[in-house]
Amino acid sequence: MRHFRIGGRVLTLLIALVAFPHVTMAVERGDVVLSGGPVITPIISGDFSVNGKSVDYGDLFKYGRGLGMDGMFVLSKVFRVGFGFSVSIFPGDSLEGKDVTKWWVVPMMVGAEVFPLKAFRDSSLGPYIRADVGSAFLGGVQVSNPGGEGKLKLFRTTAAFAGDFGAGLEWQFKKQWGCFGEARYMFSGNPYGAGDLPIHDLNPVNFLPIRLGITYTY
Numbered sequence: 001m002r003h004f005r006i007g008g009r010v011l012t013l014l015i016a017l018v019a020f021p022h023v024t025m026a027v028e029r030g031d032v033v034l035s036g037g038p039v040i041t042p043i044i045s046g047d048f049s050v051n052g053k054s055v056d057y058g059d060l061f062k063y064g065r066g067l068g069m070d071g072m073f074v075l076s077k078v079f080r081v082g083f084g085f086s087v088s089i090f091p092g093d094s095l096e097g098k099d100v101t102k103w104w105v106v107p108m109m110v111g112a113e114v115f116p117l118k119a120f121r122d123s124s125l126g127p128y129i130r131a132d133v134g135s136a137f138l139g140g141v142q143v144s145n146p147g148g149e150g151k152l153k154l155f156r157t158t159a160a161f162a163g164d165f166g167a168g169l170e171w172q173f174k175k176q177w178g179c180f181g182e183a184r185y186m187f188s189g190n191p192y193g194a195g196d197l198p199i200h201d202l203n204p205v206n207f208l209p210i211r212l213g214i215t216y217t218y
Contacts, residue, residue, distance in 0.1 A: 027172065027217055029076055032055060035180060036069040037213015041088045041105070043108075046190070051198055057205050060095060061103050064088035068211050077121045080113040084132065086209065096145040100154070107162050107186065109134030126170040128181040136162035136188040138205075142196070153194030153196065160189025160204075170215065178215040183208065 027033060042065035046057045068086030075081060085108040092100030111132030120126055138158045142151040168182025186209055190202040 009093055016068065025075055025125050027060055027077070029072040029074055031217050033074060033080065033082075033217050034070070035074045035213055035215040036067065036178075037211055039066050039068040039086050039088060039209050039211040041066070041086075041090075041186075041207050041209045043090070044185075044208050048202040049192070049200045052056070056094065056179075059093065061092055064090040064105060064207075066101075068209070068213070078115050080109070081110075082113075083110050085109070086211075088209070089159050092141065094204050095143050095154070095204035098146060098152070101151070102140045103138030103141050105136060105188075106139075106166075107134065107136040107188070109164070110154070110166075126171045126172070127167070128170060129165070129167045130182070130184065131163070131165040133163040133186075136160050136186075138188070138191045139177045140194065141191075152196040154197055154199065155191040156194040158189075160191070161185065162188040164209070165210075172215075172217075176217045178217070179213065180215055183210045 043061060043063070047054050048057075050056070066086055066088035067086065070082060070084035072080040072082035085106065088105045090105065092102050094100055106121040108131035111128045111130060112127045115121060115126050115128045117127055136159075138155065138160060140153065140154040140157045143154050145152050164184040164186035166182055166184030168180055172177055172178040172182040179190040186207040188207070190203045190204050193199045193202065
């Protein structure tokens with residue numbers, strides 16, 4: 001019965017969101033919208049070669065977990081511009097039987113949000129699309145050194161060109177407060193080898209950050 005009650009509450013919430021689109025959004029031209037929340041980031045493509053074998057970044061690291069924050073200036077009910085960053089930690093798996101340390105990825109970008117659907121511009125709901133461009137700081141990575149002391153360096157810390165595009169949905173449930181959910185396709189330049197292992201052909205890395213969070217407008 002508990003599952004039915006939870007399901008009923010979720011259904012009621014969805015009906016309320018759809019049934020009351022006339023609620024006026026508090027966001028106006030000149031406002032600043034701050035947003036933040038947890039981010040889950042799978043690696044969706046990219047590889048490199050080590051000892052002549054191809055290795056996918058997604059096999060080397062588990063999905064990343066972290067936090068993202070944005071600050072957007074409202075130009076109109078259609079356009080917003082601003083700055084955002086996130087910090088994600090990707091737990092390492094193994095490489096040829098060697099343990100891999102965690103990987104830090106920190107994108108910092110400027111971007112724009114567009115609310116293209118006219119029917120939602122005076123609504124509490126706001127579907128949007130977004131695009132950003134900037135840099136991603138890729139942390140250094142090491143692997144264990146079986147039979148030896150210390151660890152072997154795999155990647156060195158790198159700053160790479162990065163960008164993303166995606167879509168999301170924002171809901172203003174109070175005058176200044178709201179919540180959102182979004183997904184973006186993020187592309188980044190490749191990390192660089194640190195010299196301790198024979199790695200070659202390092203290709204760019206592509207991610208799929210998925211974020212839920214809250215917004216505050218002032």
